[in-house]
Amino acid sequence: xxxxxxxSGSRWRVRPDGQDKVSGRLQYLTDMSxxxxxxxxxxxxxxxxxxILSIDTTAALAAPGVHAVITHKDVPGLNGFGIALPHQPVFxxxxxxxxxxxxxxxxxxxxxxxxxxxxxxxxxxxxxxxxEDAEEAMKPxxxxxxxxxxxxxxxxxxxxxxxxxxRECAHVVExxxxxxxxxxxxxxxxxxxxxxxxxxxxTVYSATQHGLMDRRQLSRILALPEEDIRxxxxxxxxSFGGKDELNVQPYGALLALRTRKPVRLHNSRYESVxxxxxxxxxxxxxxxxxxxxxxxxxxxxxxxSDTGAYATLGAEVLNFATEHVVGPYRxxxxxxxxxxxxxxxGVSGExxxxxxxxxxxxxxxxxxxxxxxxxxxxWELRRRNLRQYGxxxxxxxxxxxxxxxxxxxxxxxxxxxxxxxETAEVPETAAEDNGKRAxxxxxxxxxxxxxxxxxxxxxxxxxxxxxxxxxxLVLALDGKIEAVFGYEEFGQGLIxxxxxxxxxxxxxxxxxxRIIIGDTDVVPDSGSSTASRSxxxxxxxxQRLRPEFTAELLEKAASSAGEPAGxxxxxxxxxxxREGGLLISYTELARGLKEPLVCQTVFHYPTxxxxxxxxxxxxxxxxxxxxxxxxxxxxxxxxxxQYHVVAAGPVANPQGYLGQIEGGSSMAVGFTxxxxxVMAGGAYVTKNMDTYLVPTIIxxxxxxxxxxxxxxxxxxxxxxxxxxxxxxxHLAPAVAAAxxxxxxxxxxxxxxxxxxLQETLFTTQKAVNSYAG
Numbered sequence: 102x103x104x105x106x107x108x109s110g111s112r113w114r115v116r117p118d119g120q121d122k123v124s125g126r127l128q129y130l131t132d133m134s135x136x137x138x139x140x141x142x143x144x145x146x147x148x149x150x151x152x153i154l155s156i157d158t159t160a161a162l163a164a165p166g167v168h169a170v171i172t173h174k175d176v177p178g179l180n181g182f183g184i185a186l187p188h189q190p191v192f193x194x195x196x197x198x199x200x201x202x203x204x205x206x207x208x209x210x211x212x213x214x215x216x217x218x219x220x221x222x223x224x225x226x227x228x229x230x231x232x233e234d235a236e237e238a239m240k241p242x243x244x245x246x247x248x249x250x251x252x253x254x255x256x257x258x259x260x261x262x263x264x265x266x267x268r269e270c271a272h273v274v275e276x277x278x279x280x281x282x283x284x285x286x287x288x289x290x291x292x293x294x295x296x297x298x299x300x301x302x303x304t305v306y307s308a309t310q311h312g313l314m315d316r317r318q319l320s321r322i323l324a325l326p327e328e329d330i331r332x333x334x335x336x337x338x339x340s341f342g343g344k345d346e347l348n349v350q351p352y353g354a355l356l357a358l359r360t361r362k363p364v365r366l367h368n369s370r371y372e373s374v375x376x377x378x379x380x381x382x383x384x385x386x387x388x389x390x391x392x393x394x395x396x397x398x399x400x401x402x403x404x405x406s407d408t409g410a411y412a413t414l415g416a417e418v419l420n421f422a423t424e425h426v427v428g429p430y431r432x433x434x435x436x437x438x439x440x441x442x443x444x445x446x447g448v449s450g451e452x453x454x455x456x457x458x459x460x461x462x463x464x465x466x467x468x469x470x471x472x473x474x475x476x477x478x479x480w481e482l483r484r485r486n487l488r489q490y491g492x493x494x495x496x497x498x499x500x501x502x503x504x505x506x507x508x509x510x511x512x513x514x515x516x517x518x519x520x521x522x523e524t525a526e527v528p529e530t531a532a533e534d535n536g537k538r539a540x541x542x543x544x545x546x547x548x549x550x551x552x553x554x555x556x557x558x559x560x561x562x563x564x565x566x567x568x569x570x571x572x573x574l575v576l577a578l579d580g581k582i583e584a585v586f587g588y589e590e591f592g593q594g595l596i597x598x599x600x601x602x603x604x605x606x607x608x609x610x611x612x613x614x615r616i617i618i619g620d621t622d623v624v625p626d627s628g629s630s631t632a633s634r635s636x637x638x639x640x641x642x643x644q645r646l647r648p649e650f651t652a653e654l655l656e657k658a659a660s661s662a663g664e665p666a667g668x669x670x671x672x673x674x675x676x677x678x679r680e681g682g683l684l685i686s687y688t689e690l691a692r693g694l695k696e697p698l699v700c701q702t703v704f705h706y707p708t709x710x711x712x713x714x715x716x717x718x719x720x721x722x723x724x725x726x727x728x729x730x731x732x733x734x735x736x737x738x739x740x741x742x743q744y745h746v747v748a749a750g751p752v753a754n755p756q757g758y759l760g761q762i763e764g765g766s767s768m769a770v771g772f773t774x775x776x777x778x779v780m781a782g783g784a785y786v787t788k789n790m791d792t793y794l795v796p797t798i799i800x801x802x803x804x805x806x807x808x809x810x811x812x813x814x815x816x817x818x819x820x821x822x823x824x825x826x827x828x829x830x831h832l833a834p835a836v837a838a839a840x841x842x843x844x845x846x847x848x849x850x851x852x853x854x855x856x857x858l859q860e861t862l863f864t865t866q867k868a869v870n871s872y873a874g
Contacts, residue, residue, distance in 0.1 A: 173194040428555075765828025
C-alpha cells in the first residue's frame with residue numbers, strides 16, 4: 102500500500118496534540134516556571150584534558166543574587182552517571198576529560214547574575230596529553246583516560262574461515278568508510294524545572310526517554326529513595342536518542358535541594374553542542390569477496406568507534422553496528438571485530454539508527470562495488486544473496502521469521518524510480534517541487550543519477566539487556582478510559598498511535614480516552630521509549646489486555662442493565678447492544694463502581710534464545726531508491742525523489758508511519774550531505790547552528806513516497822515492527838550509489854564533500870562552454 106491520505110481513508114486522523122503544537126500553545130517542560138524560582142547554570146571545563154589543581158568558588162558565592170554554588174563536594178551520593186556504566190562525573194574533582202565536563206553549578210535569582218557568578222569561579226589546570234584520534238588512543242603508549250584502559254568495548258564475531266575463502270573468490274573489494282559526528286539538533290535543548298516539595302520529595306520536569314531510569318540514576322546521585330523522586334518527562338521537543346542519558350538533571354536537582362527553591366536550568370544551543378551527545382563517528386574497514394556468479398563468499402570488517410570521553414551507550418552502539426555490518430545477506434565466511442574507544446572528544450551516544458546508519462553505509466557500499474566488478478546490476482546482486490525465510494539472523498541467532506527481505510526487494514524492483522533508465526544523462530527532471538514543477542531542460546553541469554540500498558534493522562534492546570514492557574487500562578470513576586504507559590512523547594506521535602489503537606481495537610471514541618504517560622508517580626515500567634520498540638510494545642500490551650478488559654466492562658454493563666454479556670459489545674461512548682443502540686455510557690457504568698476498574702499486564706520484549714548479548718529477534722526490512730541531481734559547479738547534491746518500501750507488519754497509524762519515514766529520511770539527508778560536528782583540539786569548531794548545516798524544507802522539497810508491506814506470516818504474534826529508525830539508516834548508501842551512476846565517483850566518506858564532485862566538472866568543460874556560447 103502506498104501511504105497517503107487518500108489510501109488511508111478514515112484511518113487518517115488528526116493528532117490529538119497536533120493543534121497545540123502547530124499553534125504554539127503546547128507547554129514543553131522547558132517552558133515551565135514556578136513562583137520564586139532560581140536560574141541554574143553549569144561551569145564546564147576550559148580544557149579537553151587536564152588535571153584539576155584547585156577550584157575556588159569564593160567570589161562566585163559572594164556575588165549578588167547567588168543562592169548556591171556547588172561542586173563535587175556537594176554530591177551526597179554517587180558522583181557519577183551513565184545508563185550502562187555510571188562513570189561520568191556529575192562534577193569533576195581531579196581531572197577533566199572533555200570540554201563538556203562539569204566543574205561547578207550555580208543557582209541565582211536571574212540569568213545575568215548566574216552568568217556573572219559563573220565567570221568568578223577560578224579553576225587551575227595542569228594540561229595533560231590530548232587524545233583526538235581513536236586509533237592513536239588504542240596504542241600501548243597512549244595516556245589512559247580511564248583506569249580500565251582506552252578501549253571501552255571490544256566485539257568479535259566469526260563464522261567459517263574467511264582468509265582461505267578470500268583466496269577462492271573471483272572478486273574481492275576492500276574499502277575504508279568514514280562517517281561523521283552528527284548532532285541531534287532537537288528544537289528544544291536540554292533543560293527543565295526542579296521543584297523541592299514541602300513533603301521532602303523532589304519533582305523533576307525534564308526531558309528523558311525513560312523516566313524510571315532517570316529516577317534510578319538520580320536516586321543514586323542524591324542519596325534519596327526512588328519513591329522520593331518524581332520525574333515528569335513529557336512532552337518533549339525532540340530527542341532522537343540524545344536525551345536518553347542524563348544531561349542537566351543532576352545539576353538542577355542538586356541546586357533545588359540545596360536552595361530549597363525551584364530551579365530552572367536550560368542549556369543554550371552552544372551548551373547543548375558542547376555537552377550533549379552526538380552520533381558515533383566510525384571508521385569501518387571492509388574486505389568482501391564473491392564468486393563468479395555473484396554469490397557472496399567472505400566478509401571481513403574492522404570497526405573503530407569514537408565514543409568520546411565517557412561510555413554512555415557506546416558499547417551497545419558498537420554491538421549493534423557489529424550485527425548490522427553483516428546485514429540481510431547470506432555470507433558463509435564472516436569475521437567482524439569492533440572497538441569503542443575513549444578519546445578527549447565530545448561524548449558520543451545513542452542516536453536514531455544506533456550504529457546501523459554507519460554499518461549499512463559501509464555494507465551497501467561493498468555490494469555496489471562488487472556489482473561493478475562483476476558487471477552486474479547492483480539490485481540483482483542483492484537478490485542473489487538475500488536471506489530467505491528460515492535463515493538465522495546476522496549473528497546466526499534464531500529470529501522471528503518473515504519474508505520481509507524478499508518483499509522489499511521485489512517491491513522496489515517494481516517501483517517506477519528503480520525501473521527508470523540507469524543513466525546519468527537524463528534529459529528531463531524527475532523532481533516535482535511541491536508536486537507541480539514542470540519538466541525542464543538541464544544545463545550540462547547538472548547531472549542526475551539513481552541509486553538504491555537495502556536494510557535489515559533490529560528493534561528492541563537485544564538479548565541480555567533488561568527490556569521490560571507493560572501497561573494498564575482503567576475505567577476511572579469519572580467514566581474515562583485511561584491508558585497508562587511508561588513512555589514519553591517526544592514528537593514521534595506515540596499519543597496519536599495509542600489513541601488510534603484503542604479506537605480501532607476496542608471500539609472506543611477518542612473522547613472516551615485519557616492517555617497517561619511520562620510521570621513516574623503513576624505509570625508502570627513499560628521500558629525505554631527507544632530502539633523502535635514503543636509501538637510494538639503498546640500493541641502487544643493491548644493484545645494482552647483486550648480480552649480481560651473487554652470482558653470486565655461487558656460483565657459490569659450486563660449486571661447493571663440486566664442483559665446477557667454475550668449480546669453486548671464495546672463502542673463509542675459506552676457499551677452497545679449488538680442488535681441495537683447504546684445500552685449504557687462509560688460514565689454511567691463508572692457510577693456503579695466503588696473503585697476504578699483496573700487491568701494490567703507485565704511482560705518482556707521478545708528476544709532471541711541465543712545467548713549473544715545485544716543480538717536481536719524482531720527486524721524491520723526496508724529498501725530505498727533515490728534520484729539525485731548533482732551540480733558540478735558547486736559540487737552540491739540535491740535529492741529529488743525518494744521511494745521507500747518498508748516491511749514492518751500492520752500499519753498502526755498511517756499518518757505517524759509516513760511521518761516517521763519522512764522525518765528519518767530528513768536526518769539521513771543531513772548525515773549524508775551536510776552534517777558534521779567538527780572538532781579540533783578537543784573543542785567543537787561548529788559551535789552553533791550558523792555553521793552546522795541541517796537540512797531545511799528546501800532540501801526536502803523533492804518527492805517522498807512510502808510503500809508499506811503489512812502482511813506477516815500466519816503464525817506471527819508480534820504485530821507491528823518498529824519504524825522509528827528504518828527511514829534513516831539506508832539513504833546514505835543509496836545516495837552514494839546515485840552519485841556513482843551520475844559521475845562514476847565512489848563515496849567512502851560522509852558527509853559527501855563537494856570537492857569530490859567538482860573534480861568531474863573538467864570532463865564536462867567543453868559542454869559547459871558550448872552551453873554558455
